[in-house]
Amino acid sequence: NAGVTQTPKFQVLKTGQSMTLQCAQDMNHNSMYWYRQDPGMGLRLIYYSASEGTTDKGEVPNGYNVSRLNKREFSLRLESAAPSQTSVYFCASTYPGQGNQPQHFGDGTRLSIL
Amino acid sequence: RKEVEQDPGPFNVPEGATVAFNCTYSNSASQSFFWYRQDCRKEPKLLMSVYSSGNEDGRFTAQLNRASQYISLLIRDSKLSDSATYLCVVSRGGSARQLTFGSGTQLTVLP
Numbered sequence: 705n706a707g708v709t710q711t712p713k714f715q716v717l718k719t720g721q722s723m724t725l726q727c728a729q730d731m732n733h734n735s736m737y738w739y740r741q742d743p744g745m746g747l748r749l750i751y752y753s754a755s756e757g758t759t760d761k762g763e764v765p766n767g768y769n770v771s772r773l774n775k776r777e778f779s780l781r782l783e784s785a786a787p788s789q790t791s792v793y794f795c796a797s798t799y800p801g802q803g804n805q806p807q808h809f810g811d812g813t814r815l816s817i818l
Numbered sequence: 819r820k821e822v823e824q825d826p827g828p829f830n831v832p833e834g835a836t837v838a839f840n841c842t843y844s845n846s847a848s849q850s851f852f853w854y855r856q857d858c859r860k861e862p863k864l865l866m867s868v869y870s871s872g873n874e875d876g877r878f879t880a881q882l883n884r885a886s887q888y889i890s891l892l893i894r895d896s897k898l899s900d901s902a903t904y905l906c907v908v909s910r911g912g913s914a915r916q917l918t919f920g921s922g923t924q925l926t927v928l929p
Contacts, residue, residue, distance in 0.1 A: 739919075744826070744921055745921050746822065746905065746918065746919030746920050746921045746922070747862065747905075747919040748919075749917065794861055794862070807864055809861035809862050809863070810861060811860065811861045812859075812860075812861055
């Protein structure tokens, strides 16, 4: 009963370093999402993938890239990390037809950029 | 003005109390409404959808007031396990891009 699995759970980077956050779901969901959550703010959508082979920008895409590798996996890449990208990142997935609101979240990646 | 606004709290209530949270939204074209629950340092989880006629799920009651553009969540007979942050979520349509999360209301239920 894994659901949505994110790796890593914690990461500390130096400014300018790159890294990829991994997300995989085993529920055969079509749609997947990447959010960031900052103190005092709601979750903000970075990118999403409505179905395998498609990706779209969300509210805050700058500084990020994504890859929908297959139906299960949706990765988020920071090419040149900046302190403003310090945040908690959540991956989520859903079936279409559920109002496109994410039903299942991973347990998050806590990322600090020094 | 934020698109979705919630009183951040914290709300500290004794066990057994009734507590209510409101959430206001600015876009009158909003179509779907939800409450999520988020425990400390954990992922959000869907608590319940909010329907136009209002709906209940056990001790939880959600209501929608389209004219005043707010939704509410009422928790009766609060339990210690209800302590969490409650997120209001509003959807303007069928695209994930049109989904907006509130910043949450923190509830602590005291023994």
